[in-house]
Amino acid sequence: MSRDVHVIDHPLVQHKLTLMRRKDTSTKSFRELVHELSALLAYEITRDMPMQEIEIETPLEKMTSRVIDGKKVVLASILRAGNGFLDGMLQVIPGARVGHIGLYRDPATLKAVEYYFKMPQDMHERDVIVLDPMLATGNSAVAAVDRLKKTGPRSIRFVCLVTCPEGIMTFHDAHPDVPIYTPAVDRGLNEHGYIVPGLGDAGDRIFGTK
Numbered sequence: 379m380s381r382d383v384h385v386i387d388h389p390l391v392q393h394k395l396t397l398m399r400r401k402d403t404s405t406k407s408f409r410e411l412v413h414e415l416s417a418l419l420a421y422e423i424t425r426d427m428p429m430q431e432i433e434i435e436t437p438l439e440k441m442t443s444r445v446i447d448g449k450k451v452v453l454a455s456i457l458r459a460g461n462g463f464l465d466g467m468l469q470v471i472p473g474a475r476v477g478h479i480g481l482y483r484d485p486a487t488l489k490a491v492e493y494y495f496k497m498p499q500d501m502h503e504r505d506v507i508v509l510d511p512m513l514a515t516g517n518s519a520v521a522a523v524d525r526l527k528k529t530g531p532r533s534i535r536f537v538c539l540v541t542c543p544e545g546i547m548t549f550h551d552a553h554p555d556v557p558i559y560t561p562a563v564d565r566g567l568n569e570h571g572y573i574v575p576g577l578g579d580a581g582d583r584i585f586g587t588k
């Protein structure tokens with residue numbers, strides 16, 4: 379199995395991520411940057427999406443030309459920080475469907491427990507992009523993809539802003555077939571499960587809750 383990790387090192391992506399990492403970046407700027415970065419990430423993630431040929435007519439003549447079927451794309455947001463990716467990605471893939479996955483960590487077992495799951499119908503003909511800004515321990519990402527696979531989608535891709543070797547290993551041990559798209563693989567996790575150097579708590583920074 380492939381265990382693909384696509385590190386997106388385009389200068390625009392790296393520049394925006396650097397600005398987001400800075401502790402002095404305001405909530406307003408952070409939100410604007412995640413919006414811009416999401417659109418750029420969507421461009422890379424959809425690079426190998428299936429296309430179909432359709433008949434069109436230019437002002438001069440008929441031709442066959444290629445399109446992606448945006449409606450076949452599902453943006454699956456892991457609540458709550460995954461929602462930060464939605465506006466920017468929908469700007470580039472406006473026909474995409476949006477699903478939500480809510481998980482919390484049971485303090486006794488430390489396992490991810492699902493409290494919300496809503497996806498479009500007919501998942502077997504759809505390509506899913508799972509959204510979670512931080513692939514840290516990997517536990518919630520694994521649980522989210524476990525659950526998504528039960529719906530039988532045509533393909534699954536995972537996208538984050540920052541990850542680390544531990545997160546990649548845990549995720550790919552469980553789901554080696556799901557490629558990870560990320561601008562950065564950081565040094566590791568600290569004792570609180572945060573990615574270092576990272577960018578802090580992505581949800582708090584997007585929604586201004588701290």
Ligand code: URA
Binds near residue numbers: 573
């Ligand atoms: N979740 C975050 O928001 N940040 C981290 O560094 C790890 C998990």
